[in-house]
Amino acid sequence: xxxxxxxxxxxxxxxxxxQAPERMAPAYTAVRDLSLQVAPGEFVSIVGPTGCGKSTLLxxxxxxxxxxxxxxxxxxxxxxxxxxxxxxxxxxxxxxxWRSARGxxxxxxxxxxxxxxxxxREAEExxxxxxxEGFGDHYPHQLSGGMRKRVALAQTLILDPAIVLMDxxxxxxxxxxxxLMENELLDLWSADRKSVVFITHDxxxxxxxxxxxxxxxxxxxxxxxxxxxxxxxxxxxxxxxRLTRRFLELHREIWELLKAEVLKGHxxxxxx
Amino acid sequence: MRRAxxxxxxxxxxxxxxxxxxxxxxxxxxxxxVLPPFFFGSPLTVLGNAARWFASGKIxxxxxxxxxxxxxxxxxxxxxxxxxxxxxxxxxxxxxxLEPYIKGANAMxxxxxxxxxxxxxxxxxxxxxxxxxxxxxxxxxFNVYQGVKEVSPVVLANARMLGxxxxxxxxxxYLPSATSWVFSSLHTSVGMAFVGAVVGEYLxxxxxxxxxxxxxxxxxxINTVFAGILVLTAFALLLDAIVTLLEQRLLRWRPVxxxxxxx
Numbered sequence: 050x051x052x053x054x055x056x057x058x059x060x061x062x063x064x065x066x067x068q069a070p071e072r073m074a075p076a077y078t079a080v081r082d083l084s085l086q087v088a089p090g091e092f093v094s095i096v097g098p099t100g101c102g103k104s105t106l107l108x109x110x111x112x113x114x115x116x117x118x119x120x121x122x123x124x125x126x127x128x129x130x131x132x133x134x135x136x137x138x139x140x141x142x143x144x145x146x147w148r149s150a151r152g153x154x155x156x157x158x159x160x161x162x163x164x165x166x167x168x169x170r171e172a173e174e175x176x177x178x179x180x181x182e183g184f185g186d187h188y189p190h191q192l193s194g195g196m197r198k199r200v201a202l203a204q205t206l207i208l209d210p211a212i213v214l215m216d217x218x219x220x221x222x223x224x225x226x227x228x229l230m231e232n233e234l235l236d237l238w239s240a241d242r243k244s245v246v247f248i249t250h251d252x253x254x255x256x257x258x259x260x261x262x263x264x265x266x267x268x269x270x271x272x273x274x275x276x277x278x279x280x281x282x283x284x285x286x287x288x289x290x291r292l293t294r295r296f297l298e299l300h301r302e303i304w305e306l307l308k309a310e311v312l313k314g315h316x317x318x319x320x321x
Numbered sequence: 322m323r324r325a326x327x328x329x330x331x332x333x334x335x336x337x338x339x340x341x342x343x344x345x346x347x348x349x350x351x352x353x354x355v356l357p358p359f360f361f362g363s364p365l366t367v368l369g370n371a372a373r374w375f376a377s378g379k380i381x382x383x384x385x386x387x388x389x390x391x392x393x394x395x396x397x398x399x400x401x402x403x404x405x406x407x408x409x410x411x412x413x414x415x416x417x418x419l420e421p422y423i424k425g426a427n428a429m430x431x432x433x434x435x436x437x438x439x440x441x442x443x444x445x446x447x448x449x450x451x452x453x454x455x456x457x458x459x460x461x462x463f464n465v466y467q468g469v470k471e472v473s474p475v476v477l478a479n480a481r482m483l484g485x486x487x488x489x490x491x492x493x494x495y496l497p498s499a500t501s502w503v504f505s506s507l508h509t510s511v512g513m514a515f516v517g518a519v520v521g522e523y524l525x526x527x528x529x530x531x532x533x534x535x536x537x538x539x540x541x542x543i544n545t546v547f548a549g550i551l552v553l554t555a556f557a558l559l560l561d562a563i564v565t566l567l568e569q570r571l572l573r574w575r576p577v578x579x580x581x582x583x584x
Binding site: 111113131133135136137139141142143144145146147148149156157159160161188189190191204205208 | 473475476478479480481482483484485486489493494497498501573574575576
């Protein structure tokens with residue numbers, strides 16, 4: 050091998066400054082000089098206190114938001130416009146409410162010009178893979194929150210993206226559903242190792258899922274303040290892995306760093 | 322289930338009783354001379370006149386014309402409102418430019434246009450359709466405009482990440498969102514198309530239920546005027562029922578208020 054393999058996704062010295070709505074107010078810098086690399090097939094979680102600009106970072110990686118400074122590279126190439134190699138699992142409800150579950154999963158294929166019937170057939174297979182066999186005709190409002198997340202997951206993965214960006218996808222779910230979904234996510238991921246950037250404020254979730262955990266500082270002007278390789282054996286069960294000694298060590302180690310930032314972020318929240 | 326049915330039957334009986342009571346009071350008041358029958362008609366004659374219209378078949382032609390006018394006004398007004406609404410919602414410069422004129426046109430009482438339309442389009446169907454269109458257009462237009470503006474930014478971003486082109490966004494995101502708003506205003510716009518047709522007929526025409534009423538009024542035949550109003554009302558209720566049926570079919574994806582959402 051002549052060259053090292055390019056990272057699937059690289060954020061290089063990204064700064065995001067938002068103009069304040071009123072002209073006199075100072076501009077707000079959400080992210081400053083932040084760099085991050087994700088190797089092909091790597092599962093990276095990003096943790097940080099609330100309001101630290103995690104979603105901003107993901108929008109930059111998706112190409113939905115152009116950074117004020119810095120470059121995004123996808124497989125070595127600088128990103129222009131939307132990131133076509135990435136799938137994005139949003140935190141909020143993002144399904145098309147007027148399409149059935151099957152129609153939602155098929156949407157991306159249809160946008161790519163694949164024949165409707167073919168798209169719907171593939172969507173049916175994906176619905177089965179996320180455990181929603183027989184729910185194809187249900188509209189989003191007829192599904193539970195966890196089911197809607199499964200549909201969204203199938204909707205994203207059916208397009209076979211090289212990179213999957215996930216913005217606190219399970220934060221609105223109850224604990225049991227959440228652990229189920231985490232395990233299913235790991236199953237799907239280990240089937241065809243995509244690069245994953247997983248944003249969460251839940252440190253346990255981050256450790257139990259990832260190969261690497263990146264800790265961000267409290268905002269504004271967020272930067273990375275720590276990176277931890279997670280050397281827990283795979284395949285993992287997210288509930289069981291949490292009871293291992295190594296998990297607890299990692300948790301303690303990362304939490305010590307994160308705690309100070311959370312307190313800082315909390316203090317800023319109070320002042321605002 | 323059975324209790325719900327019994328409740329429905331009782332409700333229906335109550336409503337019929339209310340209507341019968343209304344006609345009875347009307348009958349007694351005009352019959353005893355408390356209200357002069359010349360000005361207030363007599364319910365038996367009114368019902369008789371309406372029945373004769375249907376028995377002789379005279380009414381069908383007029384009803385048919387009013388119906389055609391209503392349907393055409395509704396169709397044309399909706400299509401126009403949909404296209405212009407989508408266009409202006411997605412073209413901020415044009416919408417800023419046209420805003421005061423659209424507001425002005427909407428604020429203007431459209432009925433005064435009826436004589437102008439009669440001059441332009443004659444006394445036939447077209448002038449009534451034109452009046453109906455000016456009424457329906459704005460309802461649909463404002464709803465479409467709102468529908469496009471209210472598309473969730475997350476849903477939009479998601480569709481873009483799934484690879485939707487600008488055209489596909491229009492077709493698969495903006496249009497469904499806008500049409501859902503149009504459907505939610507279906508009752509109002511169908512009603513308005515109907516009003517446009519009847520008012521147009523009333524102000525100058527040679528056929529239609531509005532024309533029948535105008536004719537009767539010219540002859541001081543108050544009973545026939547009331548019969549016309551009765552037929553119009555029944556017809557409007559029928560239209561409304563059809564719209565409700567349509568709505569239930571087309572807005573199936575929408576959560577119904579009575580079912581609770583599960584999370």
